[in-house]
Amino acid sequence: MFPGPTLLSAASAIVEIALNRALELDTAGRQALLNALTGPAQFNINAPVPLTWTLERVGEQVQVRSQPADAPELVITGRPMAFVALALGDDRVFADNRLGVHGNTALAHQLQRALNQLEPDWEAAMARHLGDLPAHFLGKRIRSAVQWSRQAASAMNANLEEYLHEESQALPGRRELEATFQDIDQLNLRTERLEARLTQLESTGSDNDTETL
Amino acid sequence: MSEQQAPGTPGNGQDDVTHFGFRNVPKSQKASQVAQVFHSVAGKYDLMNDLMSMGIHRLWKRFTIELSGVRQGHQVLDIAGGTGDLTMKFSDLVGPSGKVVLADINASMLQVGRSRLTDRGYAGNIEYVQADAEHLPFPDNSFQAVSIAFGLRNVTDKDQALRDMARVLKPGGKLMVLEFSKPTNPLLSKAYDTYSFTALPLMGQLIAGDSESYKYLAESIRMHPDQETLKSMMENAGLVNCKYYNMTGGIVALHVGIKP
Numbered sequence: 001m002f003p004g005p006t007l008l009s010a011a012s013a014i015v016e017i018a019l020n021r022a023l024e025l026d027t028a029g030r031q032a033l034l035n036a037l038t039g040p041a042q043f044n045i046n047a048p049v050p051l052t053w054t055l056e057r058v059g060e061q062v063q064v065r066s067q068p069a070d071a072p073e074l075v076i077t078g079r080p081m082a083f084v085a086l087a088l089g090d091d092r093v094f095a096d097n098r099l100g101v102h103g104n105t106a107l108a109h110q111l112q113r114a115l116n117q118l119e120p121d122w123e124a125a126m127a128r129h130l131g132d133l134p135a136h137f138l139g140k141r142i143r144s145a146v147q148w149s150r151q152a153a154s155a156m157n158a159n160l161e162e163y164l165h166e167e168s169q170a171l172p173g174r175r176e177l178e179a180t181f182q183d184i185d186q187l188n189l190r191t192e193r194l195e196a197r198l199t200q201l202e203s204t205g206s207d208n209d210t211e212t213l
Numbered sequence: 214m215s216e217q218q219a220p221g222t223p224g225n226g227q228d229d230v231t232h233f234g235f236r237n238v239p240k241s242q243k244a245s246q247v248a249q250v251f252h253s254v255a256g257k258y259d260l261m262n263d264l265m266s267m268g269i270h271r272l273w274k275r276f277t278i279e280l281s282g283v284r285q286g287h288q289v290l291d292i293a294g295g296t297g298d299l300t301m302k303f304s305d306l307v308g309p310s311g312k313v314v315l316a317d318i319n320a321s322m323l324q325v326g327r328s329r330l331t332d333r334g335y336a337g338n339i340e341y342v343q344a345d346a347e348h349l350p351f352p353d354n355s356f357q358a359v360s361i362a363f364g365l366r367n368v369t370d371k372d373q374a375l376r377d378m379a380r381v382l383k384p385g386g387k388l389m390v391l392e393f394s395k396p397t398n399p400l401l402s403k404a405y406d407t408y409s410f411t412a413l414p415l416m417g418q419l420i421a422g423d424s425e426s427y428k429y430l431a432e433s434i435r436m437h438p439d440q441e442t443l444k445s446m447m448e449n450a451g452l453v454n455c456k457y458y459n460m461t462g463g464i465v466a467l468h469v470g471i472k473p
Binding site: 004005006008009010012013058059061063065066067069070 | 272275276279280306308459460461
């Protein structure tokens with residue numbers, strides 16, 4: 001079955017080397033991640049091809065395996081995009097059930113925090129191969145490109161939102177929607193109270209009837 | 214190429230002979246002839262492995278480690294450990310509270326393994342033992358995992374070796390046999406045969422100055438039991454949940470069995 005053991009081993013070796021190299025560039029982040037890995041953490045990717053990856057602390061390194069752990073402390077299951085969201089710091093992936101968690105859920109949150117705290121010093125790694133000046137020059141350019149793309153993405157989101165809400169009026173505004181939802185919640189609450197009151201009145205009425213008889 | 218034979222029943226059907234490559238030799242002589250091969254290639258063993266497999270043997274061994282389930286504090290036996298590729302990884306996994314025993318019948322290979330591991334700073338949780346896989350010098354129920362990588366085909370009595378490996382495993386322990394096997398694709402099989410019988414002896418001659426040892430390697434692979442046969446041999450040795458994983462189209466297979 002694709003992918004076979006040889007390919008899986010190659011992939012796990014590449015991920016393991018890349019992860020440990022990245023961790024070397026942020027010693028504080030590495031320590032946080034290693035401390036979070038109190039036991040094997042298993043990641044089950046269920047589509048498009050079912051795959052299982054396991055992270056485990058071995059000494060001062062993180063071991064990546066393409067096989068399930070015998071006794072995992074944490075099992076996280078979901079689709080690849082949900083794992084990407086987790087890695088990018090989206091903390092709603094567990095709450096909205098995009099990722100299922102079995103085992104130590106505290107470990108899942110610790111792992112997520114540790115991943116978010118990681119800030120590898122890529123410039124230092126480049127400097128080792130290219131020299132200080134070219135690495136700094138490239139680093140500056142890359143940082144400003146990343147910053148620009150973040151700003152551009154955020155501006156584009158804001159513009160799109162404004163167009164949909166204000167100009168085309170295709171969708172209601174966020175605050176308008178929130179107020180409507182709040183009203184619906186209030187209505188729901190009041191209906192439930194009324195229903196409870198009616199039930200109580202009914203039961204009181206039937207008790208009185210029994211006493212009269 | 215010779216047909217696959219049932220284990221323990223070499224070509225002429227006599228009990229006192231076994232195969233050494235495509236030749237039949239007296240059982241008493243096979244160990245010394247295999248020893249000759251490994252004395253001859255020990256110095257260039259790692260380089261030749263990398264060249265012959267194009268580095269893929271590292272992935273086969275990595276998969277074995279991944280499947281081993283070895284953890285901190287475990288006791289592991291690496292039979293025919295040679296230059297210590299698996300031992301090195303096991304040593305990292307078991308940590309200072311565990312132990313790895315590197316066993317090899319061949320003194321030259323053991324010496325190369327010991328030097329290599331010591332040079333790389335591996336010490337403290339590794340023990341070196343010159344031992345015959347058919348008569349392991351360890352008490353019953355000693356290890357959580359036993360591995361033999363590319364060694365079983367050189368053993369004279371494979372059934373006896375498997376029984377002894379099962380004996381030294383703790384109940385619930387895992388035996389892993391990584392060995393050349395039978396390619397599942399006929400086209401790959403043809404290409405592999407051509408490669409093994411022409412390129413391997415040539416490489417052996419050029420790099421290690423010994424083509425005969427690499428001719429033996431190619432022949433011994435063909436004489437080794439195929440996937441299903443080895444699986445049933447492991448079951449006969451008393452192991453359960455036996456299964457195998459074909460790697461690189463079945464050129465190599467990893468067999469795994471559990472001691473009940």
